[in-house]
Amino acid sequence: MNQKPHVAIVGATGAVGVEMIKTLEKRNFPVGKLTLLASARSVGKKMPFRGQDIAVTELTKDSFKGIDIALFSAGGGISKEFAPIAAAAGCVVVDNSSAFRMDESVPLVVPEINASDVKRHKGIIANPNCTTAITLMALYPLHQAFSVKRIFASSYQAVSGTGAKAIEELERQVNQVVSGQTVTKEVYPHQIAFNVLPHVDSFLDSGYTKEEMKMENEGRKIMHHPAFRASVTCVRVPVYRAHSVAVSAEFDRPVTVEAARAVLRKAPGLDVVDAPEKKEYPLPLYAAETYNCQVGRIRMDCAMDNGLCFWVVGDQLLKGAALNAVQIAEVLLK
């Protein structure tokens, strides 16, 4: 690309699409032209970018002619259908869905961890699962220093991870509860307001959800660590934005809190927020709309040797989706 790239966003009106537009602008990504694509339903809707309103056009098989980079976030079905079409048209796709993540020919990238994997792309690069990306932002630097064997993790996932309709569902249900009305459900199978749901993504025969298995599967691929094991419970909580994860990690080499803190303080894209005596620890409410992930509650694990516990929080619409996708696009331009 000798001139500024023509960038397209597929799913431009969704929760992640909106953040992709904002992130391109905020990071001053060298956008030559921006094309916003969505389903027929959203056609004509205008989205602001660099002081202009850009009209959404319909996603079709012909949408990708002349486009250099397409950021996809419109669900796995759309990605499966249109990402290969886009790639065939000479466009490089950064796909936020799970459709291609475990495809051996597709790099799965967190730029702070495995940016060099971008090079081997064949037209499609996958953006990881949000909870996995946020967890790895703290785990990978520790892995480099102490060699991780396995983790036990539980998530506290915000509704915006499900999309814009889930944000509306939490708002609506809270209003219904406050005003004494009957609570209605459209997105989640059970009320999410004033409740927690141990159910994110669909169930596998093993009893795990797909979401829970992404940590091990995607973690192995991103960290180039095929022996990595992860036991995970994923839980949706009534938080609007930013995921939190409680992690117990076992390492091959001895670890101390001080050594871990020193490693984490130097890690890119990560802030150490760990002063419990001052009641300072990462909180999703404060991590919302920030680029960096935050890690805290760092302490020795009291049920394993060479074990460390920590609490990592990140905005899953940003590091878990839009920011990471734009960062991959930035690597492409280097």
Add this chain to the structure above:
Amino acid sequence: MNQKPHVAIVGATGAVGVEMIKTLEKRNFPVGKLTLLASARSVGKKMPFRGQDIAVTELTKDSFKGIDIALFSAGGGISKEFAPIAAAAGCVVVDNSSAFRMDESVPLVVPEINASDVKRHKGIIANPNCTTAITLMALYPLHQAFSVKRIFASSYQAVSGTGAKAIEELERQVNQVVSGQTVTKEVYPHQIAFNVLPHVDSFLDSGYTKEEMKMENEGRKIMHHPAFRASVTCVRVPVYRAHSVAVSAEFDRPVTVEAARAVLRKAPGLDVVDAPEKKEYPLPLYAAETYNCQVGRIRMDCAMDNGLCFWVVGDQLLKGAALNAVQIAEVLLK
């Protein structure tokens, strides 16, 4: 006690105290007379019991004359001061605070697990930490069958565990957010509405909170299992009532999902709610105000051999407090 006992409730107007009164009535506990004690602030307040209104009287050193059983739930400070006075007056104290739980001369009892420990009391019996009691309701039957070595657990704790003022805080903050007002904080150090706080009880030098260490310390005592290890992260979530806990447990003996389910189905005080294909799993919203705890999401742990994951939910004001206390009183009468 040849006649129906004279029962006192210390902290009768608190979140747990109110449930103690209701539980005595619902379980038809043979109350001869009920005395409700609280601080001077609540004196004169009337609480319903068996169709009558009972006036709250002030807790003093002379409150326990003629009282047979006193259920305490007014905080550790009150328990430390008044439980020994009550015991010296010939009253048997069932104490819901943490004041005496780890005292070797005080039994710490979950009746479904170690009812016989009640016998060795010297005037005071301790009620366990709520999160610990709820977790053990599922863990102990599995321990009997497979011999537990250690657990990794993360909690999702309701605000009512903090008390009535925390319920008001969540309600107030939700209203403030909904109406666009500034959010005010009185009980928690950070906003709890639409947030999660990895901070329950106070911090120890180790980086753990006291709440997190209760699982191992109280678990060892209740299960008579001094080698039990527990790595725990305790998190407050914007749920009004019922705690949830995600558990990964490692056992000495091989375990299967089917064998675990068979054990859990027979466990007293526990319901197996585990049909993910029908979107059935324990939820705090549905477990609120129920006596039995619920366990589900039962699956093999994918990061350890002989490991099992499960999700256990219980009303922490009931099994985690008032119900367990009344059950201990029932054992006393046997």
